[in-house]
Amino acid sequence: MEEQKLPRREREKLAQRREMMAAALELFSERGFRNVSMQEIAEKSEFAIGTLYKFFRNKEDLYRALILEQSSRFHEAVTKAIEGPEEEIEKLRNFVKAKGEVFRANVAMIRLYFSETQGARVNVMAGFDSEVRERYRRFLRSFASVFESGMKRERFRRIADPYHLAVALESFTNAFLFLWLEEPERHPYPDDPDTILNILFKGLLLPIDTPEVQDETSGYRS
Amino acid sequence: MEEQKLPRREREKLAQRREMMAAALELFSERGFRNVSMQEIAEKSEFAIGTLYKFFRNKEDLYRALILEQSSRFHEAVTKAIEGPEEEIEKLRNFVKAKGEVFRANVAMIRLYFSETQGARVNVMAGFDSEVRERYRRFLRSFASVFESGMKRERFRRIADPYHLAVALESFTNAFLFLWLEEPERHPYPDDPDTILNILFKGLLLPIDTPEVQDETSGYRS
Amino acid sequence: MEEQKLPRREREKLAQRREMMAAALELFSERGFRNVSMQEIAEKSEFAIGTLYKFFRNKEDLYRALILEQSSRFHEAVTKAIEGPEEEIEKLRNFVKAKGEVFRANVAMIRLYFSETQGARVNVMAGFDSEVRERYRRFLRSFASVFESGMKRERFRRIADPYHLAVALESFTNAFLFLWLEEPERHPYPDDPDTILNILFKGLLLPIDTPEVQDETSGYRS
Amino acid sequence: MEEQKLPRREREKLAQRREMMAAALELFSERGFRNVSMQEIAEKSEFAIGTLYKFFRNKEDLYRALILEQSSRFHEAVTKAIEGPEEEIEKLRNFVKAKGEVFRANVAMIRLYFSETQGARVNVMAGFDSEVRERYRRFLRSFASVFESGMKRERFRRIADPYHLAVALESFTNAFLFLWLEEPERHPYPDDPDTILNILFKGLLLPIDTPEVQDETSGYRS
DNA sequence: CATGAATGAGTCTTCATTCAT
DNA sequence: GATGAATGAAGACTCATTCAT
Numbered sequence: 001m002e003e004q005k006l007p008r009r010e011r012e013k014l015a016q017r018r019e020m021m022a023a024a025l026e027l028f029s030e031r032g033f034r035n036v037s038m039q040e041i042a043e044k045s046e047f048a049i050g051t052l053y054k055f056f057r058n059k060e061d062l063y064r065a066l067i068l069e070q071s072s073r074f075h076e077a078v079t080k081a082i083e084g085p086e087e088e089i090e091k092l093r094n095f096v097k098a099k100g101e102v103f104r105a106n107v108a109m110i111r112l113y114f115s116e117t118q119g120a121r122v123n124v125m126a127g128f129d130s131e132v133r134e135r136y137r138r139f140l141r142s143f144a145s146v147f148e149s150g151m152k153r154e155r156f157r158r159i160a161d162p163y164h165l166a167v168a169l170e171s172f173t174n175a176f177l178f179l180w181l182e183e184p185e186r187h188p189y190p191d192d193p194d195t196i197l198n199i200l201f202k203g204l205l206l207p208i209d210t211p212e213v214q215d216e217t218s219g220y221r222s
Numbered sequence: 223m224e225e226q227k228l229p230r231r232e233r234e235k236l237a238q239r240r241e242m243m244a245a246a247l248e249l250f251s252e253r254g255f256r257n258v259s260m261q262e263i264a265e266k267s268e269f270a271i272g273t274l275y276k277f278f279r280n281k282e283d284l285y286r287a288l289i290l291e292q293s294s295r296f297h298e299a300v301t302k303a304i305e306g307p308e309e310e311i312e313k314l315r316n317f318v319k320a321k322g323e324v325f326r327a328n329v330a331m332i333r334l335y336f337s338e339t340q341g342a343r344v345n346v347m348a349g350f351d352s353e354v355r356e357r358y359r360r361f362l363r364s365f366a367s368v369f370e371s372g373m374k375r376e377r378f379r380r381i382a383d384p385y386h387l388a389v390a391l392e393s394f395t396n397a398f399l400f401l402w403l404e405e406p407e408r409h410p411y412p413d414d415p416d417t418i419l420n421i422l423f424k425g426l427l428l429p430i431d432t433p434e435v436q437d438e439t440s441g442y443r444s
Numbered sequence: 445m446e447e448q449k450l451p452r453r454e455r456e457k458l459a460q461r462r463e464m465m466a467a468a469l470e471l472f473s474e475r476g477f478r479n480v481s482m483q484e485i486a487e488k489s490e491f492a493i494g495t496l497y498k499f500f501r502n503k504e505d506l507y508r509a510l511i512l513e514q515s516s517r518f519h520e521a522v523t524k525a526i527e528g529p530e531e532e533i534e535k536l537r538n539f540v541k542a543k544g545e546v547f548r549a550n551v552a553m554i555r556l557y558f559s560e561t562q563g564a565r566v567n568v569m570a571g572f573d574s575e576v577r578e579r580y581r582r583f584l585r586s587f588a589s590v591f592e593s594g595m596k597r598e599r600f601r602r603i604a605d606p607y608h609l610a611v612a613l614e615s616f617t618n619a620f621l622f623l624w625l626e627e628p629e630r631h632p633y634p635d636d637p638d639t640i641l642n643i644l645f646k647g648l649l650l651p652i653d654t655p656e657v658q659d660e661t662s663g664y665r666s
Numbered sequence: 667m668e669e670q671k672l673p674r675r676e677r678e679k680l681a682q683r684r685e686m687m688a689a690a691l692e693l694f695s696e697r698g699f700r701n702v703s704m705q706e707i708a709e710k711s712e713f714a715i716g717t718l719y720k721f722f723r724n725k726e727d728l729y730r731a732l733i734l735e736q737s738s739r740f741h742e743a744v745t746k747a748i749e750g751p752e753e754e755i756e757k758l759r760n761f762v763k764a765k766g767e768v769f770r771a772n773v774a775m776i777r778l779y780f781s782e783t784q785g786a787r788v789n790v791m792a793g794f795d796s797e798v799r800e801r802y803r804r805f806l807r808s809f810a811s812v813f814e815s816g817m818k819r820e821r822f823r824r825i826a827d828p829y830h831l832a833v834a835l836e837s838f839t840n841a842f843l844f845l846w847l848e849e850p851e852r853h854p855y856p857d858d859p860d861t862i863l864n865i866l867f868k869g870l871l872l873p874i875d876t877p878e879v880q881d882e883t884s885g886y887r888s
Numbered sequence: 889c890a891t892g893a894a895t896g897a898g899t900c901t902t903c904a905t906t907c908a909t
Numbered sequence: 910g911a912t913g914a915a916t917g918a919a920g921a922c923t924c925a926t927t928c929a930t
Contacts, residue, residue: 034256047911049904049912050910050912053905089427157424159420159423159425160420160421167401168397170397171394172390172393176386176389198381198382199381199422202379202381202427203379203425204379204381259920260920264896269895272895272923477700478698478700482924482926483924492892493891493892493926494889494892497927502926598872601868603870604861608861611841611845616833616834623833639826639830642826643825644865645871646826647823648822648823649823650820703898703900704900705900713916714915714916716917717914717916724900
């Protein structure tokens with residue numbers, strides 16, 4: 001790709017940087033920013049501490065880079081999922097699938113992601129995280145517009161504020177990812193996105209005088 | 223003599239302890255366990271460091287006490303909301319309301335709560351947090367049984383695994399709380415629980431050949 | 445005794461002081477000056493910390509008082525043993541016996557005593573210990589004069605500097621006390637002082653051409 | 667020596683370690699374990715505190731290393747003195763000389779040594795000191811066997827239990843070292859070992875009917 | 889007058905960061 | 910350019926001492 005065109009020196013540098021960040025990702029995601037020492041990152045990545053400091057001005061800078069990179073990867077994937085010419089329903093399915101793929105391929109990322117978007121953003125550092133959060137908010141808005149467009153195109157009922165629906169689907173996929181993270185066997189992230197989406201698609205409430213008409217195949221049987 | 227003094231002394235002690243924990247709550251919730259020093263907690267609570275250590279064996283102990291207390295308060299409220307003789311729907315409404323009340327009365331608690339139940343629990347301390355998590359899991363199970371009972375009593379459609387529905391509602395409310403936390407003006411936590419519940423109650427998908435029949439009052443208008 | 449004549453108030457005070465010092469003696473002798481807290485002394489003696497400070501200006505003062513008292517008790521006993529009209533040999537026997545009695549009656553005192561006269565005088569406090577040491581030196585000199593007088597009266601051979609002999613007997617009894625302290629069963633402090641004194645009384649060296657003539661009863665048989 | 671062959675880095679490390687331990691020895695021997703701060707050791711040895719901790723895991727570790735090193739040095743010297751093919755008398759002389767040499771070359775060591783073998787071992791740390799003490803006991807036993815062998819070979823009278831004789835000579839030399847430590851001018855550690863040994867060699871008691879026959883040259887004249 | 893709660897200086901220890909080699 | 914030894918600021922925790930009750 002792009003890297004192939006770079007001089008060898010530069011390519012090596014990038015590879016080193018990647019190794020450092022990989023080590024840092026694993027450690028930070030397991031133990032958090034303050035519970036990991038530069039010493040450990042150096043050892044795990046098999047570089048000298050001084051070399052680490054050649055690539056990152058300080059510990060914070062390394063963390064910042066990590067968060068930005070991981071959050072970019074996530075946003076790239078989910079943004080791609082909801083952009084395109086497909087039907088809105090299909091976009092939601094793509095989103096659920098893509099999010100699952102990204103995170104299952106990168107468990108360490110989940111913790112980091114949640115600790116920065118959902119968790120008590122320990123505010124490790126001021127200001128910078130606003131960048132991540134801003135991007136996150138922008139994504140939510142364009143996610144909301146998927147619902148809005150679905151409503152406009154009379155594909156979706158206007159059951160709630162599209163932004164709220166976006167937030168709902170975001171948070172529900174998160175919840176599934178958490179369940180999976182803690183007990184992968186018992187709570188697998190569903191392969192079929194509709195397992196998640198049916199909570200939005202189908203109404204829970206059973207009108208007293210209305211017989212159940214929707215297909216039962218995806219319904220739940222105790 | 224001593225008997226006369228003891229109650230007052232005890233009351234004072236409790237008040238002091240509360241002040242310490244209040245200061246700690248605020249600081250920990252803002253910056254996390256490792257980013258707060260005992261020095262700071264002492265200053266904020268206006269006690270000497272030594273006095274802090276009279277009440278809590280060490281920093282961890284203080285944090286532990288804080289988490290346990292806050293999580294107890296939360297569980298008490300939501301457990302009360304879903305227990306009782308009401309209809310299942312009413313219980314869900316109670317839950318949404320109660321959760322909103324608890325958290326709006328105690329903003330700092332939210333961060334702490336999420337950092338321990340949802341956030342990338344950096345595993346500040348081993349073992350103890352399992353207590354909090356275990357209680358959380360138990361709550362989720364009894365929350366799920368509300369959905370299950372609703373299904374058994376033909377009040378709810380079997381649109382999904384009751385546990386998933388419980389997790390869904392849990393995470394929706396969390397998401398709403400986060401929105402409110404970040405931009406209280408723009409995203410107030412809804413007074414009407416149905417604003418949140420409609421995401422579950424009503425189906426999003428509009429069957430192509432089915433006219434929209436459900437009441438429009440709680441529907442969304444752009 | 446003297447105390448009976450004091451007003452009740454005064455007698456009580458003395459008794460309290462004694463209790464404090466008894467607790468302190470036990471603790472200090474077991475763990476040393478720095479490893480014992482005033483808190484502990486207060487608890488062990490069942491007084492409030494503040495009360496301790498009514499009797500002793502500070503921790504050092506308490507320690508000082510303890511050392512002075514114990515060392516006085518010791519010096520009284522051994523001084524009495526070597527004063528009087530008896531033969532020099534008898535005085536040495538009295539010394540060995542008296543020292544054994546004092547210490548066996550007061551194990552805690554041994555450690556304190558050694559830590560201040562022999563051990564690495566941790567120099568807990570400057571200056572004051574010179575008082576103890578000075579008294580110790582004075583005792584050694586008067587102990588030496590026992591040997592000197594024995595030589596003058598042709599009871600003792602002039603095998604060494606009397607002061608050295610005094611030091612030798614002092615240190616040898618100490619060594620026996622240490623052995624006893626560590627393994628009371630295996631190394632009892634001898635009841636018969638001659639077990640110790642024979643090392644001074646009898647010559648170790650066997651002149652090649654001289655048959656052993658001295659009485660064998662007190663000699664050693666493997 | 668061996669060190670010359672080490673890489674420069676290693677040699678420097680050893681030299682640094684030596685300097686740290688030298689500073690620590692001086693301070694610990696003067697004021698004891700608890701009365702010396704790492705800060706002080708750092709200042710005295712002219713290293714930063716952090717550097718100290720690169721060499722020793724913690725304060726206790728530094729102390730432990732110190733004790734072990736010093737006690738090894740001592741035991742090596744005295745063990746060498748009493749091993750070998752010489753006559754028993756000669757071994758005792760060697761012991762007295764060797765002990766004097768070791769300690770006079772290393773004044774600080776004396777205090778440390780006594781505080782760990784004789785002094786009220788405040789039990790600074792548990793377990794490890796047993797190693798030092800055990801070695802000390804072993805030495806005493808092999809020292810005792812010198813006396814025993816002398817008795818078997820009819821060189822020594824059986825005036826006392828060989829173990830007691832060993833303890834006696836140990837404690838005599840200690841006592842002499844203490845005298846020297848406190849007033850080097852007035853109480854030099856004798857160059858002639860017989861000054862000390864005569865206390866064992868010659869009998870103090872003068873049989874009434876026995877003229878003094880042993881050589882007077884080493885006897886004491888006031 | 890006794891009490892013991894409150895204080896905060898002082899201690900050990902960690903770890904981000906620098907810089908000589 | 911890479912290295913990792915050296916640094917020392919900062920943090921958790923203890924405990925002698927004071928003083929309000």
